[in-house]
Amino acid sequence: MNEFTPEDPADMDTDFSYLVDAEDTGKRLDAVLAGQMDTLSRNRIQALIRAGEVTVDGAKIVEPKYRVNEGELLALSVPEAEEAEPQGEDIPLTIVYEDEHLIVVDKPAGLVVHPGAGNWTGTLVNALIHHCGDSLSGIGGVKRPGIVHRIDKDTSGLLVVAKTDLAHQGLSAQFADHGRTGPLERAYSALVWGAPSSLKGTIDANLARSLHNRQKIAVVKTSGRQAITHWQVKERFGPEDQPSLASLMECRLETGRTHQIRVHMAHIGHPLIGDQDYGAGFKTKVNRLDDPLKTVISEFSRQALHAGLLAFEHPATGETLKFESPYPADFANLLSALQKF
Structure with a gap:
């Protein structure tokens, strides 16, 4: 990764910086940043650009399709993930698999997956917020589990949930493809x-x-x-x-x-x-x-x-x-x- 590090990092209010090379000249700003960072989805990067969290040679750029030039310094600041709006609840879960990226649960019948009208508490999301705690790095800037598929309240069985933006992006793509080209x-x-x-x-x-x-x-x-x-x-x-x-x-x-x-x-x-x-x-x-x-x-x-x-x-x-x-x-x-x- 061609990452630019200033002489005094304390002078830069940024989480990531990159000095554009000849290969990236003329490419979209969001595409270049997505290619250099594997921890944020392109959608998340686009949202950060629009929110004014990206500068080019010190000037804020709020248009994701801005075309970069060789020698420009791109700087990206990522705000701390906000706390999820639903509150964590100590609801027992059957964990089939878990690592830093995702979690697979065996959902019992009767448990709603996501908060909604008439079910703002007591859901799988509430349980996951409590269980995962700080291991939720933020999906779209919010500390919440990334729901990529659902099963009905009264259906039992397996469900995979993303814990990071990267995992959310990868799993969402697989479910959107419906397993036609992959192992889903x-x-x-x-x-x-x-x-x-x-x-x-x-x-x-x-x-x-x-x-x-x-x-x-x-x-x-x-x-x-x-x-x-x-x-x-x-x-x-x-x-x-x-x-x-x-x-x-x-x-x-x-x-x-x-x-x-x-x-x-x-x-x-x-x-x-x-x-x-x-x-x-x-x-x-x-x-x-x-x-x-x-x-x-x-x-x-x-x-x-x-x-x-x-x-x-x-x-x-x-x-x-x-x-x-x-x-x-x-x-x-x-x-x-x-x-x-």
Whole structure:
């Protein structure tokens, strides 16, 4: 790194300085700084430039696309990360993996990921702020965990969260790519009503907010966002001479839309057991069952969905990390009851 160090560093109110060489002449200011610094994302650098934290030969430059010239001295000041607005809370977490860059947690059903309307406290973010403390170096200038993907409140399973701006940038790029060109994998176990006639398939159906209920998602034909789910039947339940009562399916996401698996499964006629939003029409089916299965399903208080596999490339080391989560007790109990049916 061609870093310029003045004779008296105390005379410079800066965290980083760089004397532009011939190779960088004519390039954008934000691009040059991003190329010299591997701890800040380009978006973060652009925000710092606009905030007046970058000078060129002592003059503030607030335009990221400014073209630099050979011999100019670039100086960047990075303000201390602000405290996160949500407060840390001592909420127990199951930590699967953690280092200075990121943390992987096994989220229990019932835990909301991010604070929002009606859930300003008691979330995974509150728990991570408390757990990580000063190891959060600042995402976008704020000491907060970097949420790059989410799973529903009542879905259990694996979630990776960035602790640094660099990790946030690298993980976000992988999730935006949906694993098409990298090692990102996301696989869910789902217990659904009935069973498809084939053993595997793909659902490619766009999703958008429902026009009838803005809290729900619906399949749409001509608008919305593309959503692709690959599914495979792992086990069918029920007497061999009758249509399957239910099945265990593995769903792999090629995209990651809100409620994607839940809506897609309902769309093909096999909603998740326990899904009150997209499978409520199957309640009558429960009433026709005999105990103990009837009781087990009736008492299952969430959608039967578990994020059991997560793989991605470590944004700092380049290593492929792969994690698997066992079924939580309620899911395992429901599966066992179905297997005995």
